Amino acid sequence: MVDANARVGVVGAGILGKLVSFFLLEAGLKPTVFEEGPENPKNSSFSASYAAAGMIAPYCELENRGANVTKLGFDSLEMWPSIVKRVGGNVFFQREGSLVVAHSQDKNELQRLRRTVESFIAKPEMRVVRGDEIREYEPDLDPKMTEGLFFPLEGQIDGAEILAALGAHLRANGATLNFNAKAHKVEAGKITTDSGVHGFDCVVDCRGMGAKADLKNLRGVRGEILRLHAQDVSLKRPVRLMHPRYPIYVVPRPNHRGALELLSALYTLNTGFSEARITEAAVQLRPAFLDNAPRIFHKKGLCRANGLFRHGYLSSPKLAALTAAFVSEGRIEKGYESLFEQEK
Numbered sequence: 001m002v003d004a005n006a007r008v009g010v011v012g013a014g015i016l017g018k019l020v021s022f023f024l025l026e027a028g029l030k031p032t033v034f035e036e037g038p039e040n041p042k043n044s045s046f047s048a049s050y051a052a053a054g055m056i057a058p059y060c061e062l063e064n065r066g067a068n069v070t071k072l073g074f075d076s077l078e079m080w081p082s083i084v085k086r087v088g089g090n091v092f093f094q095r096e097g098s099l100v101v102a103h104s105q106d107k108n109e110l111q112r113l114r115r116t117v118e119s120f121i122a123k124p125e126m127r128v129v130r131g132d133e134i135r136e137y138e139p140d141l142d143p144k145m146t147e148g149l150f151f152p153l154e155g156q157i158d159g160a161e162i163l164a165a166l167g168a169h170l171r172a173n174g175a176t177l178n179f180n181a182k183a184h185k186v187e188a189g190k191i192t193t194d195s196g197v198h199g200f201d202c203v204v205d206c207r208g209m210g211a212k213a214d215l216k217n218l219r220g221v222r223g224e225i226l227r228l229h230a231q232d233v234s235l236k237r238p239v240r241l242m243h244p245r246y247p248i249y250v251v252p253r254p255n256h257r258g259a260l261e262l263l264s265a266l267y268t269l270n271t272g273f274s275e276a277r278i279t280e281a282a283v284q285l286r287p288a289f290l291d292n293a294p295r296i297f298h299k300k301g302l303c304r305a306n307g308l309f310r311h312g313y314l315s316s317p318k319l320a321a322l323t324a325a326f327v328s329e330g331r332i333e334k335g336y337e338s339l340f341e342q343e344k
């Protein structure tokens with residue numbers, strides 16, 4: 001716990017470092033941020049936060065998540081609209097739900113997802129959609145897609161846009177942002193960069209995979225993403241294809257742009273994808289612990305938040321708010337105790 005005039009240093013300006021800084025500002029602290037890379041890079045291979053598709057999908061991700069992450073995701077989903085509003089700027093964010101589809105021969109895959117959702121959530125916001133009902137949500141989907149589930153509460157955000165808007169908001173509200181400033185050492189009360197040793201009352205480590213040397217159980221889970229421009233295809237919301245060998249998702253953006261995780265099987269959603277132009281391909285490592293659940297490690301003068309795995313945009317608002325509340329008030333919110341671990 002630090003007082004109102006305390007100096008807090010944050011290392012890493014991915015989605016987590018920027019949101020932690022956002023909540024520290026809201027708590028009346030003025031953080032100083034050190035980021036190895038440039039501000040607003042054009043290339044998504046720069047960090048996991050720039051590579052991400054930006055789905056905010058707590059139901060669809062139930063199959064991939066670690067213990068305790070479900071609550072984190074649902075709480076975060078409710079926080080995004082207000083964050084986007086407070087940050088301002090030009091940020092594409094929508095909650096038009098998401099659609100999961102399968103060919104009739106793969107409907108077992110869909111049933112598996114449905115069972116998973118029902119086993120975690122007593123009354124899930126989930127609708128079974130079949131045949132032409134699917135086209136009512138997404139008219140451009142191939143008629144061969146006959147089986148589906150619709151999750152009306154899910155959303156999506158443009159990662160690069162929210163990162164840029166957060167940067168501008170942090171600076172305008174008194175945070176100090178240092179880009180091209182790699183931290184060589186991140187220790188309790190100290191951050192060492194090329195410009196020297198910077199002393200703080202508390203250091204918050206949000207380096208993602210950059211913290212590997214200090215967090216031995218952190219591993220990188222590879223993720224690939226393609227960005228496309230498909231003039232002939234118009235989707236309104238994220239669409240996942242459940243397939244036994246080639247599961248994919250497509251996350252549309254305005255102006256026929258979209259991001260997807262794998263190219264194979266894409267044409268089965270809409271043959272218009274055969275005309276798509278690939279505008280970028282990126283591979284990145286997602287920072288994860290063995291159980292795929294994030295953690296906040298702490299000791300006097302140091303807090304390390306990490307392990308967002310596939311769920312950086314899904315879970316970062318709440319994880320960041322928990323981290324900032326711990327740093328500013330020493331408070332651990334009830335129900336989230338298991339995310340916190342004392343660092344030796």
Ligand SMILES: Cc1cc2nc3c(=O)[nH]c(=O)nc-3n(C[C@H](O)[C@H](O)[C@H](O)COP(=O)(O)OP(=O)(O)OC[C@H]3O[C@@H](n4cnc5c(N)ncnc54)[C@H](O)[C@@H]3O)c2cc1C
Nearest residue numbers: 012014016036049053054055183208210223311312313314
């Ligand atoms: C292909 C792909 C698709 C994804 N899609 C989604 C999705 O749809 N929805 C979702 O919720 N999540 C998604 N994710 C996951 C999400 O991207 C990550 O969980 C999230 O970005 C992790 O954020 P972070 O801030 O912890 O780490 P990072 O984004 O890696 O940020 C860490 C920052 O720290 C900086 N840094 C590292 N070392 C140092 C140092 N020594 N000094 C200074 N700075 C340093 C790095 O340059 C970086 O900017 C996806 C990930 C990938 C790879």
